[in-house]
Amino acid sequence: MTWKHPSSPVTKNFKVQQSATKVMATVFWDSRGMILLDILPKGESVNADQFCETLDRLRHAVRRKRPGLLRSGVVLQHDNATPHTAKHTKERLGRYRWDIIPHPAHTPNHAPSDFHLFGPLKFEDEDELTGEVRDWFSKLVGNFFTQDIYSLLPQWQKCTALHGNYIEK
Template sequence: MSKRITPFASRYCSTLDRLKEDIRRKRPGLLRWGVVLQHDNATPHSADLTQQWLQRYGWEILPHPAHSPDLVPSDFHLFGPLKRHLGGMAFETEDDLISESRNWFDNLDVDFFRVGINSLLSRWQKCIDLHGDYVEK
């Protein structure tokens, strides 16, 4: 068994299938121009199955320095506000936590996500200027 095969790679490829279909449906023609995907070096992302999927559809991966949470929108833009929202709350069950988290996500304005994605350009430039070193705000 290859070290690069994980039980999560199949699930990640299914997520990519849904993403591809959503792009095709919501942004007709965009797939023709090519897709550049940013994901980190997590095992499901680097698994052989995932790499085969990306190669099959010609999706390019934006290089990502190892251990760079400063370049992952979920780390620098999403988890802090979510943590502040959930701070001080007590949950009886894991399902209660999941429900509250989903409610928070459902009520976010599209601009919240736009700001996070748009800040990537300046973060990448800082990373380049620092020769791959960690980028603070």
């Protein structure tokens, strides 16, 4: 309830329209290239159970494409989204014995996929998204992935020096 004076202007209510349904892709990659492209069906959203299923697919993809990686150790970087930090997800990652790089809040420059992949790509449907992402990854030059991963080190050093506060690129 809003209290107002009788001579106050009438409040105008805006018609709310549902936003366009988005297609979501989760991409896992290492210094050699893409390991897994996981497409979420249109209209669905990520929750901890769905993310754990994606982690299962990632584990199988790593086993198939990078067999030595499971023996040497997987280091996973993801943001602090609720599905990533949920108890169920943490238990799954603990069972896999994967190391997690903590992701400080408000540091988009610590998520390479956000500024290298998803910035330039826009798509309308799942088929277009899959084709565009696979095409984009196939065109990247040999040391792109290695350079991108190693570029995180100075960013982490800056973030540590600022005690986790936001840093510019």
